[in-house]
Amino acid sequence: NAGVTQTPKFQVLKTGQSMTLQCAQDMNHNSMYWYRQDPGMGLRLIYYSASEGTTDKGEVPNGYNVSRLNKREFSLRLESAAPSQTSVYFCASVGTSYEQYFGPGTRLTVT
Amino acid sequence: GDSVTQMEGPVTLSEEAFLTINCTYTATGYPSLFWYVQYPGEGLQLLLKATKADDKGSNKGFEATYRKETTSFHLEKGSVQVSDSAVYFCALGNTGGFKTIFGAGTRLFVKA
Numbered sequence: 001n002a003g004v005t006q007t008p009k010f011q012v013l014k015t016g017q018s019m020t021l022q023c024a025q026d027m028n029h030n031s032m033y034w035y036r037q038d039p040g041m042g043l044r045l046i047y048y049s050a051s052e053g054t055t056d057k058g059e060v061p062n063g064y065n066v067s068r069l070n071k072r073e074f075s076l077r078l079e080s081a082a083p084s085q086t087s088v089y090f091c092a093s094v095g096t097s098y099e100q101y102f103g104p105g106t107r108l109t110v111t
Numbered sequence: 112g113d114s115v116t117q118m119e120g121p122v123t124l125s126e127e128a129f130l131t132i133n134c135t136y137t138a139t140g141y142p143s144l145f146w147y148v149q150y151p152g153e154g155l156q157l158l159l160k161a162t163k164a165d166d167k168g169s170n171k172g173f174e175a176t177y178r179k180e181t182t183s184f185h186l187e188k189g190s191v192q193v194s195d196s197a198v199y200f201c202a203l204g205n206t207g208g209f210k211t212i213f214g215a216g217t218r219l220f221v222k223a
Contacts, residue, residue: 100145100157
């Protein structure tokens with residue numbers, strides 16, 4: 001039982017490059033979230049998916065797109081990376097009591 | 112709107128000291144309350160939860176009681192260890208929408 005997995009763990013991009021962050025959960029949860037965590041800024045919600053086939057914007061969606069591929073997988077895409085997107089990205093899935101289970105994170109640097 | 116306020120850190124304690132990290136909330140409904148812990152270089156982990164008033168959540172020696180009358184959910188531990196050094200987040204869930212509202216986090220340092 002792996003819980004929530006994220007790939008890659010680390011990534012360095014040049015400005016303008018694109019990439020997709022992958023997230024998968026094996027807990028059969030309906031809801032999944034993407035956050036970014038910056039020093040001094042806490043956790044900020046980028047996008048969420050309340051159920052398979054639905055996605056909605058969070059607090060900071062600009063520059064990102066998401067796909068809820070199936071119940072297990074929720075990916076985050078940066079179409080044209082910018083230095084302001086340097087951050088640690090966390091995926092989470094939501095349990096029946098609204099508790100969240102987080103992945104280990106992807107540490108992204110955009111130069 | 113709904114919000115969470117937790118005490119600012121860093122909090123520095125000696126090993127075996129008593130820990131309290133204060134958390135208060137504002138919510139219009141009947142939220143669930145959580146404490147998460149984040150160790151260096153890792154993701155957040157659920158530490159404990161309480162889903163209704165007067166519930167006490169506990170795990171790994173940590174405790175917190177859901178106090179509706181004072182809108183608080185303070186985290187306590189009787190005797191901290193160096194391994195408890197981490198950032199602790201108080202959070203509010205089930206607020207009527209899909210978002211969980213996180214506090215800003217409190218960094219704890221425990222000295223040997």
